[in-house]
Amino acid sequence: MGLSTAWVAWSCYRMKRSYNTYPFTSSKHKMKHKTHQYWLFFLLCAAGILAGCRQEFFPPELGEPIPAATFPELLETLPETGYGTFRVIWERSNVKQLIADEYVKSDLTYLIPDDAAFANAGYTSASVNGMAAADLDTLLLAHIVPGALHVARLPTGSTLALNSLLSIPDIAITTARVSGQDQIARPYVFQHHLFKTADGIMSNGTALVVNDEADIRNGRMVLIDKLIPYAKKQMIDIMREDDRFSLFLAAADLNIAIRIPVYETYSTLNNSVYLDRARYEYHYIPPGGAVPANRLISLAQFTLFLPTNEAFHQVGIYTEADILALSQRADLDEVATAPRAQQRTAKTALEKVFHLHTLRGASTSNFTLNYELANRPVYVEITNSFNNVTASPFFFQHDLRPDVSQTTELRPYVVGQQSGRVTVQAASSAYPPATITESLMTLQGPVHVVDRLIIEEGVEL
Known part of the structure; x- marks a missing residue:
């Protein structure tokens, strides 16, 4: 029941109560008062019905809805030339499916070396075709970090420590004791220690020139001139x-x-x-x-x-x-x-x-x-x-x-x-x-x- 309808009901109740209790001295006066009361009751009920049926007024919408920003996929944003080795590694690895399964709602930053960087590290489009998919997964996951990293927005001299997606599940950073046996509580994760320089960024002591960066559908793409070495030895x-x-x-x-x-x-x-x-x-x-x-x-x-x-x-x-x-x-x-x-x-x-x-x-x-x-x-x-x-x-x-x-x-x-x-x-x-x-x-x-x-x-x- 709306507030208007409730007020009408309460008013009717008060009117009836006042009629039965008011000390009129004449039946003529009582009849006259009762007639006025019926008319007032009718008007109050009509007002209550109209108030209960009232709808809020909203002005009509103007213009077209503002569309949400959409960005192309990673490979669609990647330059057509100069990154052929990365494309081959991406297609042959399991990383694309891993991201689709586990990071579909997450922003990621892809640090992508160019062909010259891969070649200097011993990787070419031809050589990676003979590599195991697991080794290619490791190479890619070391170059992917959670979140959308805008390198150009980092002030010179700032530092960041970011976990990569590369983890080694059988190496423990911390353990937990369960039923008399040790179990892995937190596995090893390769981490990037980044330092913003005037010319680019440094990761774990390796100076990187940022050739370009752009938004993509699930995060950021940052094009770099070197591979980032990840730890393999003790x-x-x-x-x-x-x-x-x-x-x-x-x-x-x-x-x-x-x-x-x-x-x-x-x-x-x-x-x-x-x-x-x-x-x-x-x-x-x-x-x-x-x-x-x-x-x-x-x-x-x-x-x-x-x-x-x-x-x-x-x-x-x-x-x-x-x-x-x-x-x-x-x-x-x-x-x-x-x-x-x-x-x-x-x-x-x-x-x-x-x-x-x-x-x-x-x-x-x-x-x-x-x-x-x-x-x-x-x-x-x-x-x-x-x-x-x-x-x-x-x-x-x-x-x-x-x-x-x-x-x-x-x-x-x-x-x-x-x-x-x-x-x-x-x-x-x-x-x-x-x-x-x-x-x-x-x-x-x-x-x-x-x-x-x-x-x-x-x-x-």
């Missing part, structure tokens, strides 16, 4: 395969041998503490035979400053015998003198020298630090929740996250630049800064090759 693989790092590898081997008796004192070798030591110091996932059947070892994410053999030579260390001698120096060894309960967290002589080379988490160097920019690269502080004697108490990730202040300072490191290259030095240390000569991406994170050791304040060699 950090230990880099050290084992390159003779330039043999002394650092020997130091890691020796220090684990020194640590084994300490852990035997408290637990068995299959204890999680020992396995974590292998991950955090030896920079790899132990092979299955070294891990109990009910354990699943997660991937430890790092930034590693990896010194060359020449970096050791500059402080008088030339052979593995010199490393052995360093490991036996009592003035550097905290473990030998620490109480038993503190030996797991005290530093050995080697850890005293090398612990600043390993950082928990993952970071990349963009090689274009400009401290005059208002928006310089962001360093995110992550508290080290493990008692790892080889890890810094704090780790700062080159990353842009909205929940972290951009004014965080980098400690205990001093980062600078010299001749266009990034330098890293321990805060207040008397040793000269180390220069990053190259960066390599691994499953654990970036390896920054340095030409000097990064030694903390107060340590003398």
Whole structure:
């Protein structure tokens, strides 16, 4: 019932009540009042009916409806020439169907190298025809990120960390204990650390020129001049395969041998503490035979400053015998003198020298630090929740996250630049800064090759 109809009903009820209760003294007066009451009742009912039937007035629509913006599909937007290799890879891979099945309502950004970029990396239209579809899937998924990325709108100096669609489901970043067995809670995902330069963008240290970008039906297309290398190896693989790092590898081997008796004192070798030591110091996932059947070892994410053999030579260390001698120096060894309960967290002589080379988490160097920019690269502080004697108490990730202040300072490191290259030095240390000569991406994170050791304040060699 509308408000008008309700008001009429209430008015009629009041009229009837007033007629029956009002103290008229004459029947003539009563008859006259009743006649007036009937007429008023009729008028009120008519008004109520008309009010109940009233419709709101809307002016007629003018003009044509505004159509929603529509954009062509990816291959329709792609230039007809210069991107033939990508077209072949796209058609032969399973990625097109994957996106149709799982990302049909999602915006995606496709970072697409041109034919010259593919050729420089060893891919041509002919060669990819002989590749397995799974390998082509991996190549494409590493170049696709969620969301619509407008590179031209990013201010110079801004940083972004974006997950790609490339994941490896059998490598765990985090695990969960279920019914006495470890299971993968979060699998490995290849991530792009982007830095906006005046000329384009950098991804994981690789400078990219953006040839063009455009909206497409399900996101954005960004045409680039290089392939973006994605991680295929572990950090230990880099050290084992390159003779330039043999002394650092020997130091890691020796220090684990020194640590084994300490852990035997408290637990068995299959204890999680020992396995974590292998991950955090030896920079790899132990092979299955070294891990109990009910354990699943997660991937430890790092930034590693990896010194060359020449970096050791500059402080008088030339052979593995010199490393052995360093490991036996009592003035550097905290473990030998620490109480038993503190030996797991005290530093050995080697850890005293090398612990600043390993950082928990993952970071990349963009090689274009400009401290005059208002928006310089962001360093995110992550508290080290493990008692790892080889890890810094704090780790700062080159990353842009909205929940972290951009004014965080980098400690205990001093980062600078010299001749266009990034330098890293321990805060207040008397040793000269180390220069990053190259960066390599691994499953654990970036390896920054340095030409000097990064030694903390107060340590003398």
